[in-house]
Amino acid sequence: MSARDNILQRLRAAGSARQPLEPDVEGFYATAKAALPTSTRAARIALFCEKMAFWRGEVVRVTRDTWPEKLLELCCAKGVTTLLYGEHSEHAAALQAAGISGLRPYARPIDDWKGELFGEIDAGFTSTRGGIAETGTLILWPDNREPRLLSLVPPIHFALLDADKLYDRFFDALSEQGWSAGLPTNALLVSGPSKTADIQVTLAYGAHGPKELIVLLLVNPGEVQ
Amino acid sequence: MSATHELKFVPASEFRERSATAVGDAHLRQSFRAAMDFLIARRAAQFPDLAALEQQRRLAEQIRQYTLARLPDLLEQLERKLTANGVQVHWAETPEQANAIIVDIARRHSTRLVVKGKSMVSEEVELNHALAAAGIEALESDMGEYIVQLDGEKPSHIIMPAIHKTKQQIARLFAAKVPGARYTESVDELIGIGRAVLREKFRAAEVGLSGVNFAVAETGTLCLVENEGNGRMCTTVPDVHIAITGIEKVVEKLSHVPPLFGLLTRSATGQAITTYFNMISGPRKAGEKDGPRELHLVLVDNGRTQAYRDEQMRATLQCIRCGACMNHCPVYTRIGGHAYGTTYPGPIGGIISPHLLGLAGTHALPTASTLCGACGEVCPVRIPIPDLLVRLRNEAQHDARPGRPPLLGQGAARSRLADAIWQGWAALHARPTLYRAYAWLATRLRALTPSRQSGWTLSRTPLKPAPRSLHELLAARKKR
Numbered sequence: 050m051s052a053r054d055n056i057l058q059r060l061r062a063a064g065s066a067r068q069p070l071e072p073d074v075e076g077f078y079a080t081a082k083a084a085l086p087t088s089t090r091a092a093r094i095a096l097f098c099e100k101m102a103f104w105r106g107e108v109v110r111v112t113r114d115t116w117p118e119k120l121l122e123l124c125c126a127k128g129v130t131t132l133l134y135g136e137h138s139e140h141a142a143a144l145q146a147a148g149i150s151g152l153r154p155y156a157r158p159i160d161d162w163k164g165e166l167f168g169e170i171d172a173g174f175t176s177t178r179g180g181i182a183e184t185g186t187l188i189l190w191p192d193n194r195e196p197r198l199l200s201l202v203p204p205i206h207f208a209l210l211d212a213d214k215l216y217d218r219f220f221d222a223l224s225e226q227g228w229s230a231g232l233p234t235n236a237l238l239v240s241g242p243s244k245t246a247d248i249q250v251t252l253a254y255g256a257h258g259p260k261e262l263i264v265l266l267l268v269n270p271g272e273v274q
Numbered sequence: 275m276s277a278t279h280e281l282k283f284v285p286a287s288e289f290r291e292r293s294a295t296a297v298g299d300a301h302l303r304q305s306f307r308a309a310m311d312f313l314i315a316r317r318a319a320q321f322p323d324l325a326a327l328e329q330q331r332r333l334a335e336q337i338r339q340y341t342l343a344r345l346p347d348l349l350e351q352l353e354r355k356l357t358a359n360g361v362q363v364h365w366a367e368t369p370e371q372a373n374a375i376i377v378d379i380a381r382r383h384s385t386r387l388v389v390k391g392k393s394m395v396s397e398e399v400e401l402n403h404a405l406a407a408a409g410i411e412a413l414e415s416d417m418g419e420y421i422v423q424l425d426g427e428k429p430s431h432i433i434m435p436a437i438h439k440t441k442q443q444i445a446r447l448f449a450a451k452v453p454g455a456r457y458t459e460s461v462d463e464l465i466g467i468g469r470a471v472l473r474e475k476f477r478a479a480e481v482g483l484s485g486v487n488f489a490v491a492e493t494g495t496l497c498l499v500e501n502e503g504n505g506r507m508c509t510t511v512p513d514v515h516i517a518i519t520g521i522e523k524v525v526e527k528l529s530h531v532p533p534l535f536g537l538l539t540r541s542a543t544g545q546a547i548t549t550y551f552n553m554i555s556g557p558r559k560a561g562e563k564d565g566p567r568e569l570h571l572v573l574v575d576n577g578r579t580q581a582y583r584d585e586q587m588r589a590t591l592q593c594i595r596c597g598a599c600m601n602h603c604p605v606y607t608r609i610g611g612h613a614y615g616t617t618y619p620g621p622i623g624g625i626i627s628p629h630l631l632g633l634a635g636t637h638a639l640p641t642a643s644t645l646c647g648a649c650g651e652v653c654p655v656r657i658p659i660p661d662l663l664v665r666l667r668n669e670a671q672h673d674a675r676p677g678r679p680p681l682l683g684q685g686a687a688r689s690r691l692a693d694a695i696w697q698g699w700a701a702l703h704a705r706p707t708l709y710r711a712y713a714w715l716a717t718r719l720r721a722l723t724p725s726r727q728s729g730w731t732l733s734r735t736p737l738k739p740a741p742r743s744l745h746e747l748l749a750a751r752k753k754r
Binding site for chain 2: 065067104183185245
């Protein structure tokens, strides 16, 4: 018998005297939500900004018209000389039109240019599939157009988040967006730049991933502060 | 750095001696006290509403119990889903099998270097040793794990591996062992040194290894919880990703993850969420530009089925490895993680290690508790840790109950002398005449009581019978 068969056989032989009912996770979250005031768009935006700031993520409110311009401004201010982006992504055209010098597409499989990615890229730009207000979290959904390492290797990560896609909690995001029907090879929740407290519980940013996370939050013109 | 690191091993049977040494180390005591106080306060701040916390704990417990009741079916579902997603699933009953699987994969890719994200199961099976024996360097990339590996040590806490070290010690370590590193006590600079060294390694390694926090059967997804980004590096940059986990880490549905994840990070470090929550559902697909080309999952038993077969001890497998029980344990705080000599220290170690390693080497661990109950009270999945500690103390002293198979090392702490003393004690107390005679004699000869009474007088005043027994005193009163 294989290790697999032995393990499964031992588990089956043990049996289960009790068959616990399936936990009502949805009901749990519905009850918790009912006890709170109704969630509004303004409240979600405010909470997201507060929590993301707590994680040391920078949030910049932008509109559909102004975000490329704002990104250019941020790149100049932070001295970004190379900005990596997804070649055929939804926002490629807008990025190309923004006049950002050093804009580079993630065009080839990583195997060909690992050294360059680790050594020469200052910043990466990605879209997001949404955000979570409760914890100040971005939902990233890498694919063939926006590869996984875009949000990990460059020291600065710019992420564009549509305020329409802010959910109250993690559970709301995964159930409303129907994640269990199809996940990408690597879905991610990201809350701030990478960090560690492994030396004497002292917090330090930029452990292995980005040292800075800048969220461009897409809002309506009236919501820009 | 050399390709192999010398690791120091300490058998669990020497637990008592090591705890005595640890308790006398003022430096270590201070490190742990400060860190545990910090973590206790951070966790408490996350749960201001105790009634709400109780509801969350009950839900989490229910999810874990529901999952465990259906464990064999869910493991098969997980395997089917992962296989359909292009992941290769392996099963290992023992550490040797798990290591052989991993060494074999590494050899097939002729790799010299495996970069590792945090994985307690890989520590449990002593994977680094097995890789070193095969001439393959295993490099820990979690900052804390990197630090302890560099110093030839093992983690002293499951969440904060280098908690026993001060920044001055780490500064000296880096200056001595990292080529080109100068002495600095700035934590930012120290992390910067680690970052630079490890980024080179992520780039160079052909194989990355990680643990798993939750394996979702419904979608075939491996979830990883981390702050640093090294987990993402290990699972994304190298050409091959090997994940290793215990068979109990499965959950049925993706919707079961948020309640467990929310409690895990809040209980562990007092964070509402970690920087990264990584949900991996397969290797690089055609057309994708990065991610590993091969993805393996190694499912490890290593004694877990022993805990599973007993209804009470099955609760041990509810654990989501947050470490809150150790943070709140008065014994762990005073002796630190290394004294236990096992991969999992503290209260959870006391109830899991006997299944992994057998009671012969670990029977002292369940006794390393004051039974104050703090571990059970903070456990996010409501494992009755104190009850299980008592149960294992009993199992170490007695034969298996009739009709039950013995545990590995059943009855290992039994001593003939102690058994004989207890038998005598029982006989004495069951026979009134004998008891009275004994009481008369003991009270009359009290002056002869020895001042040193084995273990009792190590930290207590000697026991001495009273001048007269209660029986005698009452009888005298009635006469008056």
